[in-house]
Amino acid sequence: xxxxxxxxxxxxxxxxxxxxxxxSRRIATALYMAAHLQKPVLVEGMAGVxxxxxxxxAAALLGLPLIRLxxxxxxxxxxxxxxxxxxxxxxxTQILKDHMGQALxxxxxxxxxxxxxxxxxxxxxxxxxxxxxxxLQALREPGGAVLLIDEIDKSDEAFEAFxxxxxxxxQVSIPELGVIKAETPPVVFxxxxxxxxxxDALKRRCLHLHIPLPDQALEERIVAAxxxxxxxxxxxxxxxxxxxxxxxxxRKPPSISETVDWARALILLHAQxxxxxxxxxxxxxxxxxxxxxxxxxxxxxEFLAHPPxxxxxx
Amino acid sequence: MxxxxxxxxxxxxxxxxxxxxxxxxxxxxxxPAEAIDAHRAAAEVGYADRGLLKDALCVTLAKTAxxxxxxxxxxxTFFTRAEFAGTxxxxxxxxxxxxxxxxADMLLAGDQAGLAQAMERAAARAGAESIQLxxxxxxxxxxxxDGMGLRQLEATIGALRADGGERDEALAExxxxxxxxxxxEAGRFVDRQARLYASExxxxxxxxxxxxxxxxxIEPHDIRAMETLVRKxxxxxxxxxARKRHKAKKGKLDVRRTLRRNIGHDGVPxxxxxxxxTLHKPKIxxxxxxxxxxxxxxxxxxxxxHCLNEVVERLDAFAFSDRLVRVNDLLxxxxxxxxxxxxxARVGLRPxxxxxxxxxxxAAHGDRLDRRTTVIILGDGRSNYxxxxxxxxxxxSEGSRAVVWLxxxxxxxxxxxxxxxxxxxxxxxxxxxxxxxxQLERIIxxxxxxxxxx
Numbered sequence: 001x002x003x004x005x006x007x008x009x010x011x012x013x014x015x016x017x018x019x020x021x022x023x024s025r026r027i028a029t030a031l032y033m034a035a036h037l038q039k040p041v042l043v044e045g046m047a048g049v050x051x052x053x054x055x056x057x058a059a060a061l062l063g064l065p066l067i068r069l070x071x072x073x074x075x076x077x078x079x080x081x082x083x084x085x086x087x088x089x090x091x092x093t094q095i096l097k098d099h100m101g102q103a104l105x106x107x108x109x110x111x112x113x114x115x116x117x118x119x120x121x122x123x124x125x126x127x128x129x130x131x132x133x134x135x136l137q138a139l140r141e142p143g144g145a146v147l148l149i150d151e152i153d154k155s156d157e158a159f160e161a162f163x164x165x166x167x168x169x170x171q172v173s174i175p176e177l178g179v180i181k182a183e184t185p186p187v188v189f190x191x192x193x194x195x196x197x198x199x200d201a202l203k204r205r206c207l208h209l210h211i212p213l214p215d216q217a218l219e220e221r222i223v224a225a226x227x228x229x230x231x232x233x234x235x236x237x238x239x240x241x242x243x244x245x246x247x248x249x250x251r252k253p254p255s256i257s258e259t260v261d262w263a264r265a266l267i268l269l270h271a272q273x274x275x276x277x278x279x280x281x282x283x284x285x286x287x288x289x290x291x292x293x294x295x296x297x298x299x300x301x302e303f304l305a306h307p308p309x310x311x312x313x314x
Numbered sequence: 315m316x317x318x319x320x321x322x323x324x325x326x327x328x329x330x331x332x333x334x335x336x337x338x339x340x341x342x343x344x345x346p347a348e349a350i351d352a353h354r355a356a357a358e359v360g361y362a363d364r365g366l367l368k369d370a371l372c373v374t375l376a377k378t379a380x381x382x383x384x385x386x387x388x389x390x391t392f393f394t395r396a397e398f399a400g401t402x403x404x405x406x407x408x409x410x411x412x413x414x415x416x417x418a419d420m421l422l423a424g425d426q427a428g429l430a431q432a433m434e435r436a437a438a439r440a441g442a443e444s445i446q447l448x449x450x451x452x453x454x455x456x457x458x459x460d461g462m463g464l465r466q467l468e469a470t471i472g473a474l475r476a477d478g479g480e481r482d483e484a485l486a487e488x489x490x491x492x493x494x495x496x497x498x499e500a501g502r503f504v505d506r507q508a509r510l511y512a513s514e515x516x517x518x519x520x521x522x523x524x525x526x527x528x529x530x531x532i533e534p535h536d537i538r539a540m541e542t543l544v545r546k547x548x549x550x551x552x553x554x555x556a557r558k559r560h561k562a563k564k565g566k567l568d569v570r571r572t573l574r575r576n577i578g579h580d581g582v583p584x585x586x587x588x589x590x591x592t593l594h595k596p597k598i599x600x601x602x603x604x605x606x607x608x609x610x611x612x613x614x615x616x617x618x619x620h621c622l623n624e625v626v627e628r629l630d631a632f633a634f635s636d637r638l639v640r641v642n643d644l645l646x647x648x649x650x651x652x653x654x655x656x657x658x659a660r661v662g663l664r665p666x667x668x669x670x671x672x673x674x675x676x677a678a679h680g681d682r683l684d685r686r687t688t689v690i691i692l693g694d695g696r697s698n699y700x701x702x703x704x705x706x707x708x709x710x711s712e713g714s715r716a717v718v719w720l721x722x723x724x725x726x727x728x729x730x731x732x733x734x735x736x737x738x739x740x741x742x743x744x745x746x747x748x749x750x751x752x753q754l755e756r757i758i759x760x761x762x763x764x765x766x767x768x
Contacts, residue, residue, distance in 0.1 A: 204345060
C-alpha cells in the first residue's frame with residue numbers, strides 16, 4: 001500500500017479532494033497511519049461533521065467496496081458476523097429426508113449408519129449454508145475493503161468486547177469452520193457520537209481522530225466542493241453566518257452537513273445574496289430545535305450586518 | 315535555529331520517550347503498547363516534518379477530544395526550545411555542541427546553540443523530568459545552573475575583578491550581565507519543564523485532597539473543581555450501570571412455544587421462538603434535605619442527584635426542608651447550574667421538618683413505592699424537635715425494596731440534640747455517614763450494585 005493514493009499525506013489530501021472530501025492534514029494523516037500501521041480509526045465528533053462521509057470517500061478513493069455495519073442497542077454476533085441459514089438447512093433436510101433413508105439402507109450396523117450421518121451433518125454446516133454478515137464479508141473480501149462500523153457507542157459493551165478480536169488481528173473464529181483470517185486487512189472506520197464512553201481496550205486498539213468544526217476558510221472550501229454553484233461572495237456570507245451561529249449558546253449548533261444543506265437550498269431558491277427574510281424562511285435547515293430558532297430569529301439582521309468577530313466580542 | 319542541531323546529540327527514540335513521559339504528566343494515558351505504537355508511527359513518518367509527526371503521534375496517542383487538546387499543547391511546549399535571548403553573537407560562534415567549551419567562553423562568544431545544549435544536558439542530569447510541584451522550581455533552576463558550570467563562572471568573574479585591570483574589569487562586567495541573562499533563561503526553562511511535567515500532577519493531587527475533604531468544609535474557590543469531580547464520578551457510574559439492563563435474550567430455545575407456532579408446518583420447526591427474560595428497570599426515589607443545617611452539603615447532594623438523573627432512567631427526585639416537592643422537571647430541563655439555585659429557592663434553606671416532609675411524600679407520592687423501588691434519603695435527620703412521624707417512615711420502609719439513608723454527620727452525633735437519626739435508621743437497610751465525595755461515590759455504587767433489581 002506504499003504506492004497509489006496512500007503514498008503520502010499530500011496524495012491523500014489531493015485524492016480525497018478529488019472525490020469531494022476536503023480533508024485537514026490531521027484527517028489525512030489518520031488515514032495514512034491507518035493504512036500503514038493497519039489499525040482501525042475511531043472517528044469522533046459532533047453529528048454532521050463528516051465522520052461517515054470520510055469512510056465513504058475513503059472507499060471511493062481506494063476503489064474498494066464499502067461494507068457498513070450500523071450499530072444499535074442489542075446488536076449481536078449473528079447480525080454482525082455470521083449466521084447459519086437455518087431455513088435453508090431445514091428445507092434441505094426435509095427434501096433430502098428420503099434420500100438419507102436410502103443412504104442408510106446399506107449400513108450393516110448402527111455404528112456405520114452413525115458414521116455416514118456424521119458426514120452429512122458436516123455438510124449442513126459448511127460454506128453454502130453460511131450467511132456472512134458485514135464483519136465476515138469485510139474479512140473475506142479478496143482485494144480488501146473499507147469497513148465502516150457506524151455509531152459504535154450505540155452498541156452494548158458485550159459487542160464492543162466481541163469486536164476486539166476482529167479489530168486487532170483481523171480474524172474471527174467460527175466454531176464449525178475454524179479461524180477465518182483476512183487476506184488483505186480492511187481499512188476500518190468506527191464512528192462514535194459519544195453517547196457513552198467507550199472501553200479503554202477498544203480505544204487502545206484504534207487510532208483516534210477527532211473532527212472539530214471547521215474554520216471559515218476550510219468550511220468555504222467544503223461548501224465549494226459539496227455545493228458547487230454557489231457564488232463566491234454568497235458562499236463567504238453564508239459560511240460567516242453559520243460560524244456566527246456557532247459562537248452562540250445553542251442546543252445543537254449547526255454542523256457542516258447543515259451548512260451544505262443550506263447552501264444547496266439557497267441554490268434551489270436562486271438566491272443571490274443573504275437577506276433577513278431569506279434567512280428567516282430557511283432557518284429551519286440550520287437549526288433543529290424550536291428554542292434555538294426562537295433564540296436566533298430576532299437577531300438575524302444583526303448577525304448579517306456584523307462579521308463573526310464582532311458578534312463574538314459582544 | 316538551533317532546533318535540529320540541538321536534537322541531534324540525543325537519539326530520537328530517547329526524545330520520544332521523554333515526550334511520552336511529558337504526556338503522561340498532563341494526564342494523557344500512554345500504556346506501553348501505545349508507546350510501541352508511537353515508536354512505529356514515528357518510524358513511519360520520520361522526524362523531518364514536525365507537523366506530520368505531530369499529527370501522526372496525535373492519532374496514535376490521544377484517545378479523546380480532551381486528550382487531543384492536551385496533546386497539542388504538550389507537543390508544542392515540548393518541542394519548542396526557547397532561543398537564547400541574550401546578546402547577539404559577537405564574532406564567530408564556536409561549533410555547536412562543543413562539550414569542552416566553558417560557560418564563560420560560550421557566554422562571551424554569544425554561542426546560543428551551545429548554551430541551549432549545555433542547558434539541556436544539565437537539565438537531563440539534574441532530572442528535570444522528575445519535577446512534580448511548582449515549589450521545586452527554584453531548586454531545579456539552581457541545579458541546572460550548577461550543572462552548566464556556574465561555580466566556575468563565578469570564580470572566573472571573581473578572579474577578573476580581583477585583578478583590577480581595566481580590560482579585566484570590563485570583561486567581568488560583561489560576564490556579570492550575561493550571567494544575569496542566563497539566570498533568567500534558566501528560570502524560563504524550568505518554568506517550561508514545570509508546565510510540562512508538574513501542572514497536571516498538581517491538579518491531580520488537589521483532586522485527591524478534595525475528594526477526601528468534608529463536603530461541609532469545601533472552600534468557595536474549590537467548588538468549581540469539586541463539581542467537575544462529581545460529574546466525573548457520575549459519568550463513571552453511568553457507563554458502568556446504564557448498560558446492565560439490556561440483557562433480555564439468553565439464546566435459549568423456547569420449545570413449547572416453537573412447537574405450538576409450527577403446528578401448521580406439521581411440527582417441522584421453521585419458525586423458532588427464543589426465550590426472553592423481562593428485566594425490571596431500576597427505580598429510585600431520592601429524597602433530599604436542602605434545609606439550612608445541611609445547606610453546604612445540599613449543593614453537592616443536588617449535583618449528584620442531577621448526575622444520577624442521567625444514569626438512572628426512572629429516578630423520582632424530591633427535595634424538602636419543611637414542605638416536600640418533586641424536582642424532576644427541574645433536573646430534566648435545566649442545566650446543573652440553573653437547577654440547583656432554583657430548587658434551593660423553591661424549598662431550600664428553611665428549618666427542617668422531617669415529619670411534615672414524610673407526610674407530604676406519603677400523601678402525594680406514596681403510590682410510587684413498590685417492591686422494586688429503592689429509596690435514598692439524603693439528610694441529617696435533624697427535625698427541630700417536631701414529630702418525626704416514625705409511623706410514616708415504617709410505611710416507606712415496608713413499601714419499598716430498600717431504604718438507604720446517607721447522613722453528612724458522623725455517627726457519634728446521631729441522636730444528639732434534635733437528631734432523630736438513630737430512630738430513623740431502624741427503618742433503613744443502610745444508614746451511613748457520607749460527608750466526603752469518596753464516601754458518596756462508594757455508597758452510591760454499593761446501592762446501584764446491591765439494591766437495584768437486575
